[in-house]
Amino acid sequence: VQLQASGGGLVQAGDSLSLSCAASGRTFSLYRMGWFRQAPGKEREFVAAASWSGGFIYYADSVKGQFTISRDNAKNTVYLQMNSLKPEDTAVYYCAADPRLNTAYSMLDYRRYNYWGQGTKVTVSS
Numbered sequence: 001v002q003l004q005a006s007g008g009g010l011v012q013a014g015d016s017l018s019l020s021c022a023a024s025g026r027t028f029s030l031y032r033m034g035w036f037r038q039a040p041g042k043e044r045e046f047v048a049a050a051s052w053s054g055g056f057i058y059y060a061d062s063v064k065g066q067f068t069i070s071r072d073n074a075k076n077t078v079y080l081q082m083n084s085l086k087p088e089d090t091a092v093y094y095c096a097a098d099p100r101l102n103t104a105y106s107m108l109d110y111r112r113y114n115y116w117g118q119g120t121k122v123t124v125s126s
Contacts, residue, residue, distance in 0.1 A: 008120030021095030029073040037091035049107040
């Protein structure tokens with residue numbers, strides 16, 4: 001599967017932004033999807049993940065109640081709605097996919113994902 005992330009940009013603190021990740025391939029619905037981010041000089045970190053059906057959703061504690069992950073299997077797309085953005089949300093955001101992840105633990109670990117989008121940059125000014 002190939003992933004194409006989009007929707008990043010420069011916003012002010014408190015603004016909202018919606019990221020999209022479009023996937024190619026007919027088996028998108030089988031893939032577990034995740035969003036990760038990487039700030040300059042920092043390790044890539046987990047943001048949110050969704051099971052193949054969207055029935056199991058996971059968030060990093062730092063974004064709970066602020067970000068929402070969703071997926072539309074008919075459109076081969078996963079979304080990340082980001083509200084009340086803060087300067088510390090500034091990072092390059094990556095979407096990732098893998099068909100084999102069957103536990104919450106594995107879905108939170110970026111090293112378990114085999115397919116990655118190119119990243120979309122989000123900059124939040126104070």
